[in-house]
Amino acid sequence: MACLLASVLTITLLAFIVGEILFKAWPAISKFGLGFITGKQWSPNREVFGVLPVLIGTTASSFLALLVSLPLGLAIAIFLSEDFFPGPVRQVIRFVVETLAAIPSVVYGLWGIFVVIPLVQQYGAVIAAKFGIIPFLAGPAYGNSLLTASLVLALMVLPTITAISRSSLVAVPYTLREGSYALGATRWETILKVIIPTAAPGIVASSILAFGRAMGETMAVAMLIGNSQRLSWSLLSPSNTLSALLANQFAEADGIQVSALMYAAALLIVLTLGVNIAGEAVLRHTQKATAGLR
Amino acid sequence: MTSTAATSARNFFSHAGKKTSFLRLFRNHFLTGLCIALSLLTLVPLFSIVVLVIQNGLPLLSTNLFTQLPPAPGMEGGGFGNAIVGTLVMVGIALFISVPLGILAAVFVNEYASASWLATLVRFVAKLLTGIPSIICGVFAFAAVVMTTHKFSALAGGIALAILILPTILLTAEQSLMGVPYAFREASFGVGATPFQTIWRIVLPEAMPAIMTGVMLAVARAAGETAPVLFTALFSQNWIKSIMEPTASLSVLIYNFASLPYAYHIKLAWSASLILVALVTLSNILAQVIFAPKHR
Numbered sequence: 405m406a407c408l409l410a411s412v413l414t415i416t417l418l419a420f421i422v423g424e425i426l427f428k429a430w431p432a433i434s435k436f437g438l439g440f441i442t443g444k445q446w447s448p449n450r451e452v453f454g455v456l457p458v459l460i461g462t463t464a465s466s467f468l469a470l471l472v473s474l475p476l477g478l479a480i481a482i483f484l485s486e487d488f489f490p491g492p493v494r495q496v497i498r499f500v501v502e503t504l505a506a507i508p509s510v511v512y513g514l515w516g517i518f519v520v521i522p523l524v525q526q527y528g529a530v531i532a533a534k535f536g537i538i539p540f541l542a543g544p545a546y547g548n549s550l551l552t553a554s555l556v557l558a559l560m561v562l563p564t565i566t567a568i569s570r571s572s573l574v575a576v577p578y579t580l581r582e583g584s585y586a587l588g589a590t591r592w593e594t595i596l597k598v599i600i601p602t603a604a605p606g607i608v609a610s611s612i613l614a615f616g617r618a619m620g621e622t623m624a625v626a627m628l629i630g631n632s633q634r635l636s637w638s639l640l641s642p643s644n645t646l647s648a649l650l651a652n653q654f655a656e657a658d659g660i661q662v663s664a665l666m667y668a669a670a671l672l673i674v675l676t677l678g679v680n681i682a683g684e685a686v687l688r689h690t691q692k693a694t695a696g697l698r
Numbered sequence: 699m700t701s702t703a704a705t706s707a708r709n710f711f712s713h714a715g716k717k718t719s720f721l722r723l724f725r726n727h728f729l730t731g732l733c734i735a736l737s738l739l740t741l742v743p744l745f746s747i748v749v750l751v752i753q754n755g756l757p758l759l760s761t762n763l764f765t766q767l768p769p770a771p772g773m774e775g776g777g778f779g780n781a782i783v784g785t786l787v788m789v790g791i792a793l794f795i796s797v798p799l800g801i802l803a804a805v806f807v808n809e810y811a812s813a814s815w816l817a818t819l820v821r822f823v824a825k826l827l828t829g830i831p832s833i834i835c836g837v838f839a840f841a842a843v844v845m846t847t848h849k850f851s852a853l854a855g856g857i858a859l860a861i862l863i864l865p866t867i868l869l870t871a872e873q874s875l876m877g878v879p880y881a882f883r884e885a886s887f888g889v890g891a892t893p894f895q896t897i898w899r900i901v902l903p904e905a906m907p908a909i910m911t912g913v914m915l916a917v918a919r920a921a922g923e924t925a926p927v928l929f930t931a932l933f934s935q936n937w938i939k940s941i942m943e944p945t946a947s948l949s950v951l952i953y954n955f956a957s958l959p960y961a962y963h964i965k966l967a968w969s970a971s972l973i974l975v976a977l978v979t980l981s982n983i984l985a986q987v988i989f990a991p992k993h994r
Binding site: 406407408409410411413414415417418420421424425427428475476479480482483486488489497500501503504506507508509510511512513514515517518519559562590591592593595596613616619620621622623626627647650651654655662665666669672673676677680681684 | 722723725726729730732733734736737739740741743744746747750751798799800802803805806807809810811816817819820823824825826827829830831832833834836837838840841842845850861864868918921922923924925928929932949952953956957967968971974975978979982
């Protein structure tokens, strides 16, 4: 009986979380409606709230992180699933990647402040001076920028990509590899033309789930992205994400601002849940697909 | 004439064959090298993080860190004993709520109703909960606890962390229960035990080491999280007196002090990082080393 109760509690918890946040967000939802999503201004003093720049910042930072992280994560996943090196060496690399996952977000933030921000500041100015005509690289270059946050995010989602990609690479039946070798293919021809295409759905799933993780990641981003609600196309200028916005403003918010933040939180839930459900669906499909090959 | 043409054609093709095979081999080795280089590249940032945390965290490491309160802005000396206690208290509250709830739900899902739609729903919801950003736990605790009690408190922070770790505990506990051979249950039923007796006396003790692994992983996760406690427990300069008042934690201390313009506070943030990473690593190692062998 207690077990049943605990189960029902777990199920209702999700509904309770969503319901409670929507309830507290209601004043803002009814006041701003969809204008909240398309609005470009966020100024609590004038009670004007719009999250378009923040939504763009959230998507852009997660996408950039994925762009950096996917090639690296895939390389490590291949490294771990092939026998370039004996088992113990691969174990070390695997341990290192798993350690990356265990480091608290706030420590990444601290490290980012003292390592990545100076680097981005130094090279960002050079890049902005040379390629400033391209809107994505326009100056002035700040240390607290979209680029800084994305680089650190890339590091943080690397374990997700590596772990899921690796398990889908390992799940490719060995007979496919043997068949490819028997036709005279080299190792990399086999990897690129047989193994990766077979494992592709799993790699796609890992990317989607990593994207979801990046969107929800809070502390490191809040410490590095510069927290500016101004719309800008440059990677080198400050930006903001939904989660960082929540982290920075909740403690001091009151009145309608709390409701507006709850509204933003509801948007974050919708985005991350959507992305995660898509990722899980692809992953489940993958497991079925590779099971069929055996 | 024809034979020369045939020879030259044969030469041409064999030459081309050699060339392609050379190119193919070269490409093969090049990609191997690239793959290894990219993999090793990821060692660089991790190495940098570990070295910096140790290098900047060690100089201040002393018993004072554990016994004294944080200094006022601009002052030097002191530690963050209150933040360590605060982190432990909030992780404790989270465990107090989520361990019984998670294990009970896991028992239901795996022992009582493993094939029912309700069990499927519980698994699905737990999976969804793992995907919810940690800051949402904080937002929820803010809405449900802070706005109701009109107070930032350790209780609110603990509840936020409890929601964060519930799915981890539930899903690992379910896996652990699944790992108990079915023959154990049959033997227990065979000697006349009720389902409750079987679960309580046979299945749970057998699964306990693996369940504890999940709990330790949850501790590691909760201790390192900042977002759920940031605006639920807030921060405090003083020792915790009751769970109904604002409470310091290691992670929020790092966040707050990292952006202060005082060198000493930044050093404290590094030391707190060192202790936090040590705490998280210790929980992870405990999870894998102490409990795992018995499970196998």
